[in-house]
Amino acid sequence: MMDIQVESSTSRMQRQEQISSYVLQQSSVSVKALADLFNVSAMTIHRDLDELEAQGILRKVRGGATAQPSSLFESDARYRLTLAVKEKEAIAQHALAHIEPGQAVMLDDSTTVLALVRLLPQVTPLTVITYGLAAIRELTQVRGIHLMSAGGEYLPKYDAFVGLLCEQALAALRANVLFMSVAAVSGNYIFQPEEEFVKLKRIMLASAEKRVLLIDHTKLEKVALHRLAALQEFDHIITDAGIDEQKLKALKESHIPIEVAPLA
Structure with a gap:
């Protein structure tokens, strides 16, 4: 046999x-x-x-x-952490100037924003609102950080929470400043592959007084499945010095203040 x-x-x-x-x-x-x-x-x-x-x-x-990633697929968080590391760090350092001690700061789950999270101990005290578990891990032991987590269904691929409970928690809060990144920017719009995060990010845009988009140059002139919002919904856009002149010119057509973070 x-x-x-x-x-x-x-x-x-x-x-x-x-x-x-x-x-x-x-x-x-x-x-x-x-x-x-x-x-x-x-x-x-x-x-x-x-x-x-x-x-x-x-x-x-x-x-x-x-x-x-593709227009329909966002990469696993572990992979995204390896991409454009220097650019994300430069953008985060530049973005720090938009935060004042005592503010309520709202953050998405992006790895670009995670680079900013690691700098937040420099501007305490702060109230930090986020649904990203990586950010929560970074801040749980930081003195001067009042951490508010928007929980819900946990998705390991993104290391973040989503769903109705998360949406309701974010909608019930108000922040002084929001920092957000997305998968792609094309024309005057930002794009995201997954519907769950489109919902969360739209709620965050409506829940903050000041909105700052952090976007490294590799995401420009790309699209994803869902059109999330117009660039005009942001008060500031921060990118990195790796951007070429043509893409920078296109970004400036949004008539939003553009800041270019220098690369070391």
């Missing part, structure tokens, strides 16, 4: 975790490379990638998988 080996769910889960980590690290990888790396069949890798795509960790492409 043929000896049939049944793969345990534990080994499959372990392999999928290793696959997700590898794809997030490499950005893109082929099915063949994954099959060789893990010593399994291409069919097994295809099944693994199907499950990981269903979880929103990566997306399948012809012959492989990628962690890179």
